[in-house]
Every structure is written in structure tokens, then in C-alpha cells.
Amino acid sequence: MGTLTSNVAKEAPINELVGLLNSFDPKELKRLEADFPDYAQLLKPGITLGEENVLDEKKELEVRTAATIAGLNLILKKANDSLPAIKKKLKRLNNIQFFSQIVIAISGASILIFLQEKYEEPIKIIIGSLTLTAALLSLYVQHRSGTIAMGENSLSKVFNDLTDYKLKAEHFFQELKITKQLEFSASKEHVLGIIQQSNSISMEIKKIIEKN
Amino acid sequence: MRNIYLKFLIFFIFSFHILSGQSFQRMAIPKGTFSLAPRGVSKVTSYCLDLTREAPTLGINFANILSGGANAIVSITNAAGNVSNIPLKQAIDQDLIKIEGADLFDHTQLKFVNNTSDAIEIKLSENLQLGSETEKSAVKGVEKLELSSNPDEQYVIQEKVWNLREEENIKQLEMLGFKEETNSVNNSIWYPEPNLYQQFQEKFDLEIPEENIGVLDEITENKIVEEINKLQDQLTHIGFGGGLENAIEAYKKHKGIETEGYFNSNLYSLLKKDIDEGKFYGTNGKAHKTVHLEMPNGKERFFELETGFYVRFRNGSRLEEINKILENRFYLQEEIEVISLVNDATTTEVLRRNFPNNHMEFNLNSMQDFWQKLKKNKRKSVFILGHIENDAFITPLNNGKKFSLPLKNLQRLMKELDINIFPLGCNSGQYTTGMGNKFNSIDALNQLKPAVENNSTFKGMLQDLAGEDLKVIIDDNLLEDRGYLVAKIARQRTQASIATISGIGAGAGLIIYFNNKKGDSDKDDKTSETSDQNK
Numbered sequence A: 001m002g003t004l005t006s007n008v009a010k011e012a013p014i015n016e017l018v019g020l021l022n023s024f025d026p027k028e029l030k031r032l033e034a035d036f037p038d039y040a041q042l043l044k045p046g047i048t049l050g051e052e053n054v055l056d057e058k059k060e061l062e063v064r065t066a067a068t069i070a071g072l073n074l075i076l077k078k079a080n081d082s083l084p085a086i087k088k089k090l091k092r093l094n095n096i097q098f099f100s101q102i103v104i105a106i107s108g109a110s111i112l113i114f115l116q117e118k119y120e121e122p123i124k125i126i127i128g129s130l131t132l133t134a135a136l137l138s139l140y141v142q143h144r145s146g147t148i149a150m151g152e153n154s155l156s157k158v159f160n161d162l163t164d165y166k167l168k169a170e171h172f173f174q175e176l177k178i179t180k181q182l183e184f185s186a187s188k189e190h191v192l193g194i195i196q197q198s199n200s201i202s203m204e205i206k207k208i209i210e211k212n
Numbered sequence B: 001m002r003n004i005y006l007k008f009l010i011f012f013i014f015s016f017h018i019l020s021g022q023s024f025q026r027m028a029i030p031k032g033t034f035s036l037a038p039r040g041v042s043k044v045t046s047y048c049l050d051l052t053r054e055a056p057t058l059g060i061n062f063a064n065i066l067s068g069g070a071n072a073i074v075s076i077t078n079a080a081g082n083v084s085n086i087p088l089k090q091a092i093d094q095d096l097i098k099i100e101g102a103d104l105f106d107h108t109q110l111k112f113v114n115n116t117s118d119a120i121e122i123k124l125s126e127n128l129q130l131g132s133e134t135e136k137s138a139v140k141g142v143e144k145l146e147l148s149s150n151p152d153e154q155y156v157i158q159e160k161v162w163n164l165r166e167e168e169n170i171k172q173l174e175m176l177g178f179k180e181e182t183n184s185v186n187n188s189i190w191y192p193e194p195n196l197y198q199q200f201q202e203k204f205d206l207e208i209p210e211e212n213i214g215v216l217d218e219i220t221e222n223k224i225v226e227e228i229n230k231l232q233d234q235l236t237h238i239g240f241g242g243g244l245e246n247a248i249e250a251y252k253k254h255k256g257i258e259t260e261g262y263f264n265s266n267l268y269s270l271l272k273k274d275i276d277e278g279k280f281y282g283t284n285g286k287a288h289k290t291v292h293l294e295m296p297n298g299k300e301r302f303f304e305l306e307t308g309f310y311v312r313f314r315n316g317s318r319l320e321e322i323n324k325i326l327e328n329r330f331y332l333q334e335e336i337e338v339i340s341l342v343n344d345a346t347t348t349e350v351l352r353r354n355f356p357n358n359h360m361e362f363n364l365n366s367m368q369d370f371w372q373k374l375k376k377n378k379r380k381s382v383f384i385l386g387h388i389e390n391d392a393f394i395t396p397l398n399n400g401k402k403f404s405l406p407l408k409n410l411q412r413l414m415k416e417l418d419i420n421i422f423p424l425g426c427n428s429g430q431y432t433t434g435m436g437n438k439f440n441s442i443d444a445l446n447q448l449k450p451a452v453e454n455n456s457t458f459k460g461m462l463q464d465l466a467g468e469d470l471k472v473i474i475d476d477n478l479l480e481d482r483g484y485l486v487a488k489i490a491r492q493r494t495q496a497s498i499a500t501i502s503g504i505g506a507g508a509g510l511i512i513y514f515n516n517k518k519g520d521s522d523k524d525d526k527t528s529e530t531s532d533q534n535k
Helices: A003-011 A015-024 A026-035 A057-116 A121-145 A155-181 A188-211 B002-013 B088-093 B151-175 B196-203 B218-237 B244-255 B265-276 B313-327 B345-354 B367-377 B407-417 B441-453 B458-465 B483-534
Strands: B027-029 B032-036 B041-045 B064-067 B073-077 B083-087 B097-101 B109-114 B119-124 B128-131 B279-281 B287-295 B298-306 B309-312 B336-340 B381-386 B392-396 B402-406 B420-425 B472-474
Touching: A003 A057, A003 A188, A015 A026, A015 A057, A015 A188, A015 B345, A026 A057, A057 A121, A057 A155, A057 A188, A155 A188, A188 B345, B032 B041, B032 B109, B064 B088, B073 B088, B083 B088, B088 B097, B088 B119, B109 B119, B151 B196, B151 B218, B151 B244, B196 B218, B218 B244, B218 B265, B244 B265, B287 B313, B298 B313, B309 B313, B313 B458, B313 B472, B336 B345, B336 B441, B345 B441, B367 B407, B381 B392, B381 B441, B402 B407, B407 B420, B441 B458, B458 B472
Parallel strands: B309 B472, B336 B381, B381 B420
Antiparallel strands: B027 B128, B032 B119, B041 B109, B064 B128, B073 B083, B073 B119, B097 B109, B279 B287, B287 B298, B298 B309, B392 B402
């Protein structure tokens, strides 16, 4: 076993990809297990707590690549499903924001007028409540969409991240398919790098999907 | 003249014996002091130690010291009367003296030859054992033989020496399963047919010169020693130690086979079966199964108590004690904590699901973090799940660095925080109580959950954790009774507090109720008084 062989397990982990497939596309994972019966342990969710012995470098790389391609495919599918929904949410929040700002404006004008006249208590309360509600709604929308503070859970951040991961996944997916067709004649280090990054993306995508 | 010529002719004719590889007898010279004149020759009484071998012949170099030469001194007195003392071996190496065969194939004497022009005295403080140039093995116990330099006593003493030697040899062969009815050593049957040595040589198909068939030559003797050592090792391997004779007797007694001093083929078959089955017999005769597991530093032997549940072999004498200790180590579930040092989302999910109230996820950056969290949580028995490499838990971090927790630090942690730590990592049992193989993180968590929930002793828990895919190794550093009492007391206190509060609450409720009731009845009384007054 040369240096590259012993690095395959360390530099091209696929545990998160396998985890993602296990959660959202177990059939695909079963198919991979059927295609590579000698690598059942590698295609099992979780990680093997121990040094992984790589006996056949080429085969090992083939299995990891196949799992990565399957995982990236799933990521693209999930991203394509989730992005429109998130976009819709953002749009809805945007509309609520717009409506609440109109109400604030009207309420503001109404208050000035009504202050001049004597009106009954309930009407004053209604106008005040409307103004407050509109203001609160506006705050909520801004927080949720992330325009006030771009927190971890803000929709804008999620949308941006998901878009970014989708682009990367597309890029890695195409590269791996080409590399596989060329039977890994390209730089193996490059392939290991793609697998590693795909694994990281997988973890992030899973978090996003589960929260949204 | 004719006599000398005849001796020379016989020597010449039989010289092919020397070239053909015939083994020569090892010889013993009695302790004493021997004087040699300048350029002189002195014959000394000698004793043969190997009955079946060829006696040394005239002129053959016999200066190969096999034993007894450590304190042998040669004193050389020169013409001026100055005396210098040198070790015998040095004198031989410097060719100051020689030791040779004295006569044609004569075992009764050897000769010292002084090659110097000075007087020499050879002082032997113990019996000296000599061999031919190619001899490598020494006969044991020569220093204890009672030998005499008096040639008149040579014959009688020689017989005793031969008897003793052959008895020892035959005893060894008996231990190896060779027994002949006619092998008693006496004057008339020193060469029983078929010869035991020959039987041994044939059984092991030894490649020896034809003239050495039936002779206890060096090859045969070495093979006997090898087989004796092998038998001893085999018996020790299954628990019958001590000297070989005692081991053989103990094994025969254990198997209920009575054969005097004889390890027959039946016993050999039983021994082979025991070895093949990995048996080890404790001091009380109880049989235990042992297996060899592949560990990072090579194959190691363990007692297998159950599938996947092992005790390190070196703890064999404490096996029963260890079993009992673990059976009496109780725990409460609230004292158990499972810490995952595995940076894997699916593993974390399973960890949360299986141990919702007593787990710690991996979100650490340093050893200090880890220490602080352990201290804060105050659990008493901790399972640490993680990948082990080079004797440390290693977790790759997202920033490219690695979190490392050396296994040796666990001992320190255990002492300082007064907690039990079970390292649930690959081959963590290499040096301590832990695991004996590689395994999947999720399998471990899924196996650990029912093991913790369905047991109350550590033995039960670890037995349930162990299996085909999870090998648990027990070593002499067992899990201490740290948490059980504390957790039990804490639980009792909690129960007592709840009972007290409930009791106070109930009591207060009753007081209020009765007070209210009394108040109502007073009110009723007042109302009826008022209405009476109004009437």
C-alpha cells in the first residue's frame, strides 16, 4: 500500500453522504451495497472506529466516487425541491412586510387626524392596535428573512447557502462523472478533494433540510 | 615397535570415523591439580558421559571446554621461578597446553600436553567437561558427579556415570512417549533392541549418518531437548506449569490416566485436543476457553467468557475474582453518560435518540473544554465513543485541525474526577479495559442502549454490549464502584424530598380544609343566632 492508498480513507470520507442517503434515499444506498458487496461496512451509516485497511486502491476510490455521485444527485434533488419553497416563503414574508408598512403609514396618518377629534374609546384602541401590529409584523418579517440580523436560521442565509451548495454540488457532480468515465486517469488528489468537500456539503444540506 | 605400528595402522584405517561426522563422547576430568613438566605430557583419568557415542581417539583435540572451566587456572612457573596464573581457556587458546585423546578410542583417560618450556600446574576446582571441537551441548550436572583421579577406581565409577546418564536419557524419552520393556540399564542390556534412540530418530525422521543410528549423537540429543521443551511449553500453555515432571503428573491425574512416568500417545492426543480447543485449566481444574485475538501490537491470548466477552490472559490467576468483582459492581442509569467524540451527523442523531438525557455531543475545541464539561456533568460512569489512532482518541475538526485525547490521560481523568471511563473506541482494550476490534459507531450506540437499560451490574451491561461485532476486553483495571452509591443516595434524597414536600402539601391542604370547614360552621352558627335574634 502506497501513501495514496493509506490516505484514501482519511482524505475522502463519505460518512455524511452515506448518512444523507440513509435518511432520504435508502433505496439508492441499498443499490450501492448491491453493486459493491465487499464494501458493506464503508456504505453503512456512522463511521468505523478504527484504521480502515485499503486493500485495492482503485476499487476503494470507485466505491467512494459512486457514493459521492449518488449523494450529490440527492443534494441537487433536495436543493431543487427546497429552493422554490424557500423562495416562496421569502416572497410571502416580503408581501407581509409591504402590507404591514402600508398599514403603519395609514395608521400613522389616522392617528394624527383622530387626535384632533373626539372619538370613542374603542376606535382609538383599534387604530392603536393596528399600528402596533403592523410594526411588530414588520419586525418579525425582517428578523425571519434576515434583513435585520443574518442569523443561522434566517431564511435569507438558508437561501444563500443552499444556492451556494447547489452550485458546488452541480460542479462536483459533473467533474466526478467525467473523472469516472476517464477511469480516474486525472489527478487522484483532485478527486479525493472533491469527495471530501462533497461530504462536508452533505452535512450542511442535511441540517438545512431537517430544519426546513 | 610392532605395537606402535599396529596402533598407527588402526588409527589410520579408522580415521574416516573422524571425517564421517561420528559423534564423540563428551568426557569429564575429575577436579584436582595436575602437574606438567616443561614440554611434558600427563595422562589423566577421564570418564565418558555418552555411552552410545564413539570414544575419543589418540591425538584428537579435546580442548573444547563445555563446563567446569570458569575457575580452572593454569599456573606457569618460568625458569626464574616467577609464577603466572591464567585461565585454562586462555592457556588453551594460546596453545600453551593441549588436551587430547590419550589412546585409540580410549575413554578412560585423556592427556594434557605442555607446549611450553616452563613447568605448568593445572588446577581444576570442579569437574571439567570437555567435548570434541564441534560439540556444542554440555551435559548437565557434571559438577555433581563424584569422580576420582585414581585410575583403579575408573571402571566402577564409569559404570555409575553411564547408569546415571542412561537413566536420565531414558526418562526423557519416556516423557516423550518412548517406552520399551527392556530398557533397563544394566551390564547385559545396555543396548536394548529395538533401541529407544533409534525409535526416536525414526519417528522424527532425523537426517543422521548411518553410523549414528541408535546413538545419542548431537542431532538426536538436540531433538530430544527440543521436543522436551515443546512438551513443557504445551503443558504450560494449557495451565500445567512448574517442572515438566510435575506438569506431566498433574495432567495425567487431571485426565484420570495412570501411566508411570510415561506420556503415551493417548495423552498426546488429549493434549493436542486441549490445545486446539484453546483450553486453559485453572488451579481448581476448571477448564476455560482461550482464543487469540489480533491486536494492533500482534496476536494476544484472552480468556473467552462468552462470545465477544474476554479477559486478558495475564489475569488468569484472578479470573474468578474479576468475575465476582464485576458481578458486584452495580450502577444506576442516571450515573451513566455517553460522550461522543465522533464528528458524524448520523451518529449524533442516534446518540440523542438513544441517550436523550445523558449524552454529550462533540462540539469541543480543546482538552480543557472536555475536562470542564465532564466536571460539570458529574456523571460517574462515562462511555467515550470515538476513533482511536496511535493510542489517542482523534477527531478531525472542520477547521482542518484535530482534537486529540490520549488514552493514558483517561487514567488521570478517572482519578482526578473520581469517575469510571470506558473507552468505546477501536482496540481501546489494547492496554486496558476496553474494546478489542474495529466497529461501527452506530452499532455500538444501538448495542449500548439496551445493555445499559436492561442491567444493573457492570458485568451484565458489558456482556450485553459484547457480541460478534463488538469485542469487550476486561483487564485488571476494573470499573470502580464510584457512582452507584452516590447516585443511589442522590436518588433517595430526591425521593425523600418529593415525599416531604408532598406530605407538607397534603398536610397544609388538610389544615386549610378543616379551617375552612370550621369557619363555615362558625358562620352558620352566627347566621342561625342572628335569625333567631331577629325572630
